[in-house]
Amino acid sequence: MKDNEKKLSDFIDCLNNEKKPDMETDSEELKELFDVARKIKSLKEPIMPNHDFPNKIIQNLKNEQVAPRKSRKKKTWIGALVSIAAIILIAVFMNFVNPSTVHIVNAMEKSFKKIEAYHGILEVKSKSESGEDQVQTVIDVWVDQHDNYYLEVLEGSYKGLKTISDGEKVWQLPIDENVINVFPIFTETYEFIFDLRKEIEDVKNAKEIEIVDEEQIAGRDTYVLEVTPKGGLTYTLWIDKETNLPLKKESALYNAIQYTTMYKEISIEDAIPERLLAIDTSKGFKEVDLAGNEFVEIIEEDVDEWNPDFVVEVNMEIEKAEQIAADSGSSPWKLDPIYVAQVFVSLQISPEGIVGEYPVQYEELELVKNDGVQAVIEVNNNVTDITKVYLEKLIRQDETGIWTVVGYDK
């Protein structure tokens, strides 16, 4: 019995690690339990292979054709030889679609620097796994090089909402008092989505970029790029061949939803019209403290050197999964170091789980250091003997990176 318990546990570990499990057993009961474990795991989204997987398949089929049959023993599909062949194939393809990705990234940066401002109509669509499309929002977007922007929601649940930023402060003209300062389902009210500068930065900092196709969208010729960010899911980006600017972005399918963000229209402008940036508080404009701003606040104070008394062991696989979840809009609190610390300290007090209110209040935690990558939170609460919590952005070191507790003091 104990042996079967271990075998079942090992089987689950293999599935969790996306490895082929050892299923060798004479026990019919155990075989049945393997099947049950698989069924439970099927509630999760599948882990998709690397973007070059279809190329590997094709290359292997080609190799199959040329390899003498008797030389083939056990089929080891993803071996060193295949990798080399796939690299060659990709290299050949990339030469064919000249210019190279490096050239495109440079061209994107150069082109963007020349732009004073741009105006576009941005459409965000979601697609379910069954292929059902739904327009989430349409936004009128004006952005300039001085970090000013004007966003007006034209369609969607926040229709009429206007957001204006002068690069430091943000004002909103709400459609409803309750809309402001709540964490919305969709991002248009607290984060400017598909900011070209940010998209170009993301491509520049990506772990991997590959030109996979050429396509015409909205009457424009584009390069299709597959971008794999550091610690995130691969997404697709369409770059206008003429302007070298991103036009469309398609996220990976996650939690059975895929988002497509696209500029249906875009034009280069000299400036944002002044009337759009005018803040008229008598009309209801309010300065807002958007959650995202709070997250990236940089605080440098004299704190002890980074030397926690206790180190918290981190499972990077779980963190990667959490980052992916946060990227797709789940668990936005993971982007807030104070909230992450609050959950951590609360769980130290109540390891069996938190029921009702947190034993440590958000207000009892003070952010004393935040350089954007590392943060220290001071705990001012008598219920716990934890005095400081140390956090780091382990997966991605920008404003989209999640915070992880790596240590604490008592």
Next chain:
Amino acid sequence: MNGEEFKSVEDICKHTWKPLYRYIYYKVQNQEETEDITQETYAKSLGYPKFKEIEPNKCIAFFKTVALNIIKDRWRQNKSRGTNIDIASIAPIENAVEDLSDITNEQLLIKSSLEQLNEDQGKVIELRILKGFSVSETANLLGKSEGNIRVLQYRALKNLATIMKKGGLL
């Protein structure tokens, strides 16, 4: 194989690999085996002499059927000595093509099966399989020993097997 033929194989793969991969993954639930079986499915299917007679809109159904047979054969043999599918025997296409509604219904039944577990067992399954925690992490989170977690997960899956059998899932 000349260039023209290879181009068509390329097209077939590029247009069908995603649904095929997802179908196989749904069955085997790990990336390594899925990639392996996807590759093997193409090799066997495209090597089938009558493959060209299959209508393009039925290609994916054919691939899924071949994949399902490879999976069954592997699990039956349960060894690493490869598979031996008689490709001719699997045409015409079997009912391997579960549509999304079938999968959704099955998932609803699985969720409802999970809800019938007691709290401890449900929590262990959630942490171990749905959240992917290791035995030691699960033990820490639940304040139990690792041995206890293994026993709990074994019993939970046994209970689930009984529930699923009643619900026609197994």
